[in-house]
Amino acid sequence: MPPLPDPTLTAILDRMPVARLALRELDDEPAALPIVFARAAGALWSPIDGKRKRGGATLGRLARLERAPRVMLVLDHYHPDWSTLWWLRLRCIAQVVVGEHAQWAAAVAALVDKYPQYQTTPLFRDEPIMVRLEWTSVTWWAAAPDGLTRWLAAQPARGDD
């Protein structure tokens, strides 16, 4: 596939509400989990938010990321019409950050803008903790050459419009 134009990539990152984060378990086995995320200051940010969690699982995730920060974020579109399928895979460096990070306010604003759910779900659970994902390479696939732009064109308008 040819390189993905940056505006297409950022538009997809801003519109896709969920992605799957592939990471290494403490025993080095591969794992993945769905996350919400928003783009700000050239990176992606995923909060440890107030959605109901299993006890201990979240802290375990942070320990895994600190031990093995090289991860992959997968965004993909599934639909019964297989001519519309696509995926994006971003190799990322993960960093666990807390409230004093220089881009913290921008990240919070991006998350609240992207997810109206944070009007009722707490953005943080106990402490303010986010995972910052800096992507280092992007690969993609689409069943149709214009699959990504067609998907973007079909997304509802965002935010204040």
Place this chain on the structure above:
Amino acid sequence: MPPLPDPTLTAILDRMPVARLALRELDDEPAALPIVFARAAGALWSPIDGKRKRGGATLGRLARLERAPRVMLVLDHYHPDWSTLWWLRLRCIAQVVVGEHAQWAAAVAALVDKYPQYQTTPLFRDEPIMVRLEWTSVTWWAAAPDGLTRWLAAQPARGDD
């Protein structure tokens, strides 16, 4: 979370059309990709099918699985109503199999039954190759205690009904 009843697990596996497979790259970094799959003979089966692929990528995937067969399959439900979210994670042993496998016919039948798309998309591309995933453990999470059964109840009826 309490153990998931087997009928709930198998019903979800039979209804969910897509999952993300987390695996290890040749350099041991974690990766994931979306796959289609069907359940037959106590395992899950995912074909190297005729959806348009990148050159070489498929063979690369098989080499990775043969080298590092311990993988994780993630099924999850995303919806703007976050009270409906859930995920299932299956630790699996992956095996690359070809047409002479004893359960081959059952696996093909399950895939064709689950995906009407295979009436027009070739089930195999070049050679008949499938990835067989045998799950060894299951963990799950749901935002609401009855999230999985509510999702199942909302799925359209399948196949011949």
